[in-house]
Amino acid sequence: xxxxxxxxxxxAKFGGAVLDAKFEVMQPWISIAPDRMKxxxxxxxxxxxxxxDYMMCLSGVDYNDGRLAIVYHLFSMVHRHKIxxxxxxxxxxxxVQTVSSVWGTANWHEREVFDMYGIIIDEHPxxxxxxxxxxxxxxxxxxxxxxxxxxxxxxxPY
Amino acid sequence: xxxxxxxxxxxxxxxxxLENLLNWARLSSLYQMQFxxxxxxxxxxAASASDFDIMRFGxxxxxxxxxxxxxxxxxxVTIKMASRIKRxxxxxxxxxxxxxxxxxxxxxxxxxxxxxxxxxxxxxVIPVDVYVPGCPPRPEALLEGIIKLQEKxxxxxxxxxxxxxx
Numbered sequence: 266x267x268x269x270x271x272x273x274x275x276x277a278k279f280g281g282a283v284l285d286a287k288f289e290v291m292q293p294w295i296s297i298a299p300d301r302m303k304x305x306x307x308x309x310x311x312x313x314x315x316x317x318d319y320m321m322c323l324s325g326v327d328y329n330d331g332r333l334a335i336v337y338h339l340f341s342m343v344h345r346h347k348i349x350x351x352x353x354x355x356x357x358x359x360x361v362q363t364v365s366s367v368w369g370t371a372n373w374h375e376r377e378v379f380d381m382y383g384i385i386i387d388e389h390p391x392x393x394x395x396x397x398x399x400x401x402x403x404x405x406x407x408x409x410x411x412x413x414x415x416x417x418x419x420x421x422p423y
Numbered sequence: 424x425x426x427x428x429x430x431x432x433x434x435x436x437x438x439x440x441l442e443n444l445l446n447w448a449r450l451s452s453l454y455q456m457q458f459x460x461x462x463x464x465x466x467x468x469a470a471s472a473s474d475f476d477i478m479r480f481g482x483x484x485x486x487x488x489x490x491x492x493x494x495x496x497x498x499x500v501t502i503k504m505a506s507r508i509k510r511x512x513x514x515x516x517x518x519x520x521x522x523x524x525x526x527x528x529x530x531x532x533x534x535x536x537x538x539x540x541x542x543x544x545x546x547x548v549i550p551v552d553v554y555v556p557g558c559p560p561r562p563e564a565l566l567e568g569i570i571k572l573q574e575k576x577x578x579x580x581x582x583x584x585x586x587x588x589x
Contacts, residue, residue, distance in 0.1 A: 405540070
């Protein structure tokens with residue numbers, strides 16, 4: 266299926282949850298409402314014409330204008346087609362629904378996104394940090410991140 | 424070698440100071456704590472392998488800090504790892520020595536500016552005896568560091584706290 270057909274399929278099924286899309290780029294993407302992510306993901310995985318059975322990548326983005334996003338790269342081993350989903354949220358309300366129950370790969374990736382960007386993954390089965398220590402303050406890959414002077418008595422900056 | 428210089432004629436009696444004897448024994452059997460953090464650990468393994476063979480210096484890898492005399496901090500010390508290194512250091516019996524191997528352990532290395540997760544030098548949590556520069560240092564450089572540490576141990580004193588400067 267082409268990206269346009271995938272988009273139309275999602276639009277017919279979910280309507281308002283499909284917010285935006287761009288097709289004339291190298292990797293066409295569809296923007297999904299962050300609070301509907303799980304339903305959309307289940308549909309994309311299980312629908313016979315979609316069958317996105319493989320999540321290639323899950324990344325976080327800070328656009329430096331108040332927006333944060335999670336980007337999902339999906340691939341179907343059956344139909345050999347690809348699509349990119351984006352779930353935008355704001356720094357004031359950084360919540361995105363988990364897809365770890367759809368693709369097991371997403372579990373640790375979502376933990377890393379939470380760790381690095383502070384995007385809270387709703388309904389995540391294990392919402393801890395992945396890389397930084399549990400008592401670390403702040404989310405290091407945010408554009409406005411400032412390194413703390415001290416952590417547990419250790420000086421952090423050079 | 425102070426022991427052999429002061430040999431008596433009949434060949435069975437040696438005269439040396441206790442200090443010399445103890446230092447010689449200690450510098451010839453520096454047991455290493457087996458411990459690697461990043462790519463420097465690969466060079467450390469190369470130094471342990473047959474080409475460079477650090478065992479000829481009396482360095483034997485031990486799997487527990489309680490049996491070790493020297494710790495090679497070989498690689499990037501992340502802030503998460505720093506408290507573990509401190510704990511391992513605390514578990515080592517005195518006298519204990521640290522060789523900081525590579526730029527990361529010395530001063531943060533390539534992570535000095537943007538490495539929010541890297542401790543800028545392991546000497547911020549534990550005292551370091553020898554710094555080996557390089558990114559990563561070749562095994563020869565590590566051997567040089569070991570020889571420097573042996574020189575330090577050779578000049579140590581039973582009564583004074585730290586080694587005498589040469």
